[in-house]
Each structure stands twice: as C-alpha cells, then as structure tokens.
Amino acid sequence: MNDNTSSASLERFVQAQQRDYAQALAELQAGRKRTHWIWYVLPQLRGLGHSAMAQRYGIDGRAEAEAYVAHPVLGPRLVACVRALLSHPELSAQEMLGEVDAMKLRSCLTLFAEVAPGEGCFAEALDTFYGGQRDASTLALLAT
Known part of the structure; x- marks a missing residue:
C-alpha cells in the first residue's frame, strides 16, 4: 500500500x-458508551465482524493499521480514546462498552499493540481490561 492508497483508504x-x-x-471520558461509533473510532481487522459496518470500517491488514496509527488525525484520536478508557481502571470494558463492544475493543487493542508497540497505551489497556490476553483471532489474521 503506497502513501496515496493508504491516505485514500x-x-x-x-x-x-x-x-x-x-x-x-x-462518552469514553465519562466511562459509558451510549451511542454507535465503535467501528470507526476503535476499529478492528476486517474479517472479524460480519455486519456491513464491520466490513466497511474493518482495517485491511497490517499496512492499513500501521497507516491508521501513523495518521496525523486518526492516530492521536485513537490514543486519546484508549487513554480515556484507561482513566477508568475501576470499571471493566464490559461495564463501559457493553459485552459485544468490549470484544471489539480487545480486537482493536490487540491489532494496534502489534503494529505500534512503541505506543504503550494499547498494551496497557490490554493489561488493565483483559489481563494482558490478546485476541487470538486478530493475531491469527495478522499472521496470514
């Protein structure tokens, strides 16, 4: 994926x-997700979700994930959202997001912890909310 393609995607x-x-x-700063935006604010790899939104906003592999986290708008926003979640260590991901979106968050955190290990908030959130357990399906897709 070249720079023009990644920017366009x-x-x-x-x-x-x-x-x-x-x-x-x-909502994340308040510790409670109330509206519907998870797919494009905390994205996961394409192929993990089956809805039209999951397909449209699914990250298309390692290169697009690297471009996302390096993007001058999207990368800082992603980090800000994860840090907002981390400001509530007393709450579980399920309490803040609901059960389904908590699974999506784990996939998102796993993806970005893998492609951007220098940004520690992703691994920190995995440790805080998931006992350090990464999403096996995300890891399997990244390995292909």
Whole structure:
C-alpha cells in the first residue's frame, strides 16, 4: 500500500469521525458508551465482524493499521480514546462498552499493540481490561 492508497483508504474513517468523534470521546471520558461509533473510532481487522459496518470500517491488514496509527488525525484520536478508557481502571470494558463492544475493543487493542508497540497505551489497556490476553483471532489474521 503506497502513501496515496493508504491516505485514500483511511478517508472513510476521517469522514465518519467528523460526525461524532467528540461525542465518542466524551462518552469514553465519562466511562459509558451510549451511542454507535465503535467501528470507526476503535476499529478492528476486517474479517472479524460480519455486519456491513464491520466490513466497511474493518482495517485491511497490517499496512492499513500501521497507516491508521501513523495518521496525523486518526492516530492521536485513537490514543486519546484508549487513554480515556484507561482513566477508568475501576470499571471493566464490559461495564463501559457493553459485552459485544468490549470484544471489539480487545480486537482493536490487540491489532494496534502489534503494529505500534512503541505506543504503550494499547498494551496497557490490554493489561488493565483483559489481563494482558490478546485476541487470538486478530493475531491469527495478522499472521496470514
């Protein structure tokens, strides 16, 4: 994936986040997700979810994940959201996000911990909310 392709592919996230990134961050800072934005704010690999939204906003492999976390808008927003979650260590991921979205978060954290090991918030959140257990399905997809 070249720079032009990665920028173009990531535009779907930038456009989606224009609508409600501020709302998503506020919900995470409050410790309770209330609206629907998980797919494009805390994305996971394509192939893990089966809904139209999961397919549209699924990350298309390691290269796109690396481009996402390096993106000047998306990367800092992702880190800010994870840090907002980490500000509530007394709550479980399930309490903050609900059971299904807590599974999506684990996949998201696993993906970005793998592709951006220098940004420690992803591994820290895995430790805090999942006992350090990474998502096996995400790891398997990354290995292919």
